Amino acid sequence: MTEVKFKDLLGTGAHFGHVTRKWHPNYKPYILTEKNGVHIINLEETVTAINKAISFIKDVIEKKGEVLFVGTKKQARDIVQQEADRCGMFYIVERWLGGTLTNFSTIRKSIKRLKLLEKEGSSLYENLTKKETQMLNRERVKLADQHRGIKDMRRLPDAVIVVDANYEGTAIREAASLDIPAVAIVDTNTNPLHIDYPIPANDDSIRTIQLIMSAFSDVIIDAKGFATVESDGDDDTSDPVNESVKATDVEKVESSEDEHSGENIEALSQEKSIEEEE
Numbered sequence: 001m002t003e004v005k006f007k008d009l010l011g012t013g014a015h016f017g018h019v020t021r022k023w024h025p026n027y028k029p030y031i032l033t034e035k036n037g038v039h040i041i042n043l044e045e046t047v048t049a050i051n052k053a054i055s056f057i058k059d060v061i062e063k064k065g066e067v068l069f070v071g072t073k074k075q076a077r078d079i080v081q082q083e084a085d086r087c088g089m090f091y092i093v094e095r096w097l098g099g100t101l102t103n104f105s106t107i108r109k110s111i112k113r114l115k116l117l118e119k120e121g122s123s124l125y126e127n128l129t130k131k132e133t134q135m136l137n138r139e140r141v142k143l144a145d146q147h148r149g150i151k152d153m154r155r156l157p158d159a160v161i162v163v164d165a166n167y168e169g170t171a172i173r174e175a176a177s178l179d180i181p182a183v184a185i186v187d188t189n190t191n192p193l194h195i196d197y198p199i200p201a202n203d204d205s206i207r208t209i210q211l212i213m214s215a216f217s218d219v220i221i222d223a224k225g226f227a228t229v230e231s232d233g234d235d236d237t238s239d240p241v242n243e244s245v246k247a248t249d250v251e252k253v254e255s256s257e258d259e260h261s262g263e264n265i266e267a268l269s270q271e272k273s274i275e276e277e278e
Contacts (some may be wrong), residue, residue: 017188067156
């Protein structure tokens with residue numbers, strides 16, 4: 001079964017939250033401590049949450065369900081598209097269009113229009129002026145960009161997997177209104193109570209996003225009966241060891257900063273502060 005280990009999360013900087021003044025009170029159960037004005041996420045809680053989400057996703061796929069990946073922020077777009085494509089699921093990486101779920105019938109009409117515009121020899125292009133043809137081409141490009149990850153989605157998904165529940169608030173609310181379960185990476189500035197399967201983690205770290213999305217893609221592939229393609233060099237045959245390092249050992253978390261200088265707390269707090277001010 002797909003597994004995300006504590007040490008792997010630690011290595012990606014998944015434990016770095018936002019500056020303390022940006023925290024959401026309901027996030028308290030997932031916070032380990034505070035350092036240099038930044039909250040540190042309890043990665044034991046993260047491992048537990050990921051395992052619950054993996055079990056849920058596996059169940060959805062084994063029941064012939066479909067999943068929609070959502071990640072429109074710049075750190076997530078390429079990863080979300082790559083992992084959704086890899087496991088054969090749908091995705092949205094451009095701006096979330098209001099009503100994508102709650103007004104899905106209208107979205108389907110728009111997709112139908114796109115397919116007509118893309119059809120070779122379509123009667124739409126007959127007897128048109130050059131200007132009219134250019135207008136249709138612009139419409140085709142726009143629709144293709146909006147719907148490229150859901151063009152073949154014929155019904156509502158059975159679950160959504162979201163990177164940054166706070167950033168993708170509209171998607172979360174639409175899913176909730178239709179009782180579509182949501183799995184989402186939630187940082188310390190987000191209310192986890194609004195998510196069915198919250199994953200407490202740093203949602204600004206590309207490496208953290210990659211690790212978690214890859215795990216979800218792997219479990220979907222496994223559940224569909226496909227063989228997971230092993231990454232080059234992933235031939236670790238060591239004996240299984242209990243990787244659940246005690247997150248209460250704050251010193252171990254802090255010591256990782258030197259090993260992962262690009263993800264150190266001070267730099268991250270400055271980076272997130274700049275983003276929040278923008």
